Amino acid sequence: MEIETVAIHVPRSRRDGAIAPPINLSTTFEHGPANEALYAHEYIRDGNPNVDDLQTRLASMENAAGCVAFASGMAAATALVQTLKPGARILFHNNIYFDVIALAGKLMPNWGIEFERRDLTDPTALAAGLAKKPALVWLESPSNPQLDIIDIKAAADAAHSVGAKVVVDSTFAPPVIQRPLDFGVDFVLHSLTKYMGGHSDIQGGAIAFACDDGRFAELAHIRRITGGVLSPFNAWMVSRGVQTLACRVERHCANALAVARALAARPEIARVRYPFLESDPGYEIARRQMTAGGGMVSVEVKGGRSAALKVASKVKLFTNATSLGGVESLIEHRASVEGKATSTPDSLLRLSIGLEAPQDLIADLVAALD
């Protein structure tokens, strides 16, 4: 079955003929007098029917052996780090989601986990990082917010040759346009808050894995102990969201390509970052591992910070707000959000292209640039 069908028909847990599944809010389930299991669930922090359904659905969509859902993308990222022992090392791509960088810099030292950030678009930098024997290589492709593209298969092969596992945070490229596990990586991580939910109204995260060598039990155990549990309502909302993922993302991608092309033609713009623009440095690789370029476009405005902020303050349809993947278009000056330690250029505006008519979005940006 193709992913569009899987998203709608897996799992088939219709119990009473209802076409839309029920939400099961119970925090506790009956057990025997000596805690004998009578039903599939006992306590909400261990598991819930809506969370189970979502995990099954996402695992099928990712061609994964299994999936564990969390309260947020950051809870999922943290759980993956917590599978490592003190002394282990993580090799990160340098320009990744800023709170993952904060997790590395502020919390990992407390746990004795070492890390290094390198430009993993460069195979030589990857090889130098792998020489230090990391346990885990952490990629984002496309990366947030610079839209760097990393050759997922080449990185997975190189990492595996030194015994490292690989995770791809594929939040910018949901499984209808990129399935990292198909290119040999061990884990795919998603913030469900973005395209999977798709309507800027829920938070969640997930890790899907290629092989269940005890991974499900390990991640579910960490979730149980640390409590980063996805609520049944949010699980239900994401299950609902992913059923329209293919349609929504197709339109996000078409709109984003139109916006990227229009902006690339403007004299006020120094650089457009979009993986499916022929001029993008990641274009060739993106064409091999993605079926469309995604809904995110980043642009560098000539004139630096002040010129970028001027555009962000003049747009009318685009709203200045963080996050991405919703139906409405958003704009954000990422350097202002990420703070002093950021590696994001001051001239960069990140655009989350929504589902509006592309000519309206382009007209809004052009009017703000003029």
Ligand SMILES: *Cc1c(COP(=O)(O)O)cnc(C)c1O
């Ligand atoms: C938003 C985001 C996250 C964090 O997800 P939350 O649901 O906000 O915790 C992680 N990685 C990327 C690439 C993101 O865009």
